[in-house]
Amino acid sequence: MKRSIPVAVVSGILTVMGARGLAAQSVPSGAGSPASSGHEPPPREIKAVGELKLHDFAAKWMMQQDDLPEVGHYAAANAGLSPPSPSRPRVVLMGDSITYHWTAEDLPTPPWMEVVNRGVVGQNTSQMLLRFEDDVVALKPAAVVILGGANDLRVYVGDPAAAEAGVLARIERNVAAMADIANANGVKVVICAITPFGADHRGLQRDPATLRAANAWLKTFAASRHYPFADYYGVLADASGDMPASLSKDGLHPTAEGHHRMWSQLQAALEQLKLR
DSSP states (O other), X not given: OOOOOOHHHHHHHHHHHHSTTOSEEEOOTTTTSOTTSSOOOOOOEEESBTTBOHHHHHHHHHHHHSOTTOTTTTHHHHHHOOOOBXXXXXXXXXXXXXXXXOOGGGOOOOTTOEEEEEEOTTOOHHHHHHTHHHHTGGGOOSEEEEEOOTTTSOOSSXXXXXXXXXXXXXXXXXXXXXXXXXXHTTOEEEEEOOOOOOXXXXXXXXXXXXXXXXXXXXXXXXXXXXXOEEOHHHHHOOTTSSOOGGGBSSSSSBOHHHHHHHHHHHHHHHHHHOOO
């Protein structure tokens, strides 16, 4: 049974994790080292909780208590899937809530293709990577569509713009790792641009410049690997680079019209894969 972590506990842990520099202090290099050894050991950090930094302790404790990447979210659904038919190639949509809320009614896939939605609400690319084997590779698809990064962009503590370097590094290594796993298993890849968000940047806790930089990298990465690129940002963003209110009720999730525009990009990308 899945164990739930109390909200107050998670809040406290995240607060601690956001307090940089609190977890460790340095010990002078000579302290506690044998005087006659002739080799000074490197400075040793004093751990705040046993032999762990508070950051490490919080992360490992949370992983122990719960299925943070939600590997089990689709476990029953995956077990119930029949093997893919050679005449009807399977395509897995890997993503977050943008993918999760893209219902079959707004995804007019052709009858010769089987589409399996494996979006999980609220996920960042680190979580997506951790469940990639279970929710993509194990399903033996012909192709995977990777759409992630919207939640990596969300910054919970501090100025979102100041977190740009870390956000980009995380998106880049995780998307590249997912693509590498797909390649190693003979799964074709489609890379997607991150969808825009509404004009209330502060309220949404996301930085538009970081979004643009992430999408520029995703497009370049796709080209370098000869992957089709579905430019969702290009068909959704207004002249200011924001998600218009007419295409999203909350500034993040596309409406049916938004999904219609996204499908035009995805359809073209899938056609490039020549799955049939």
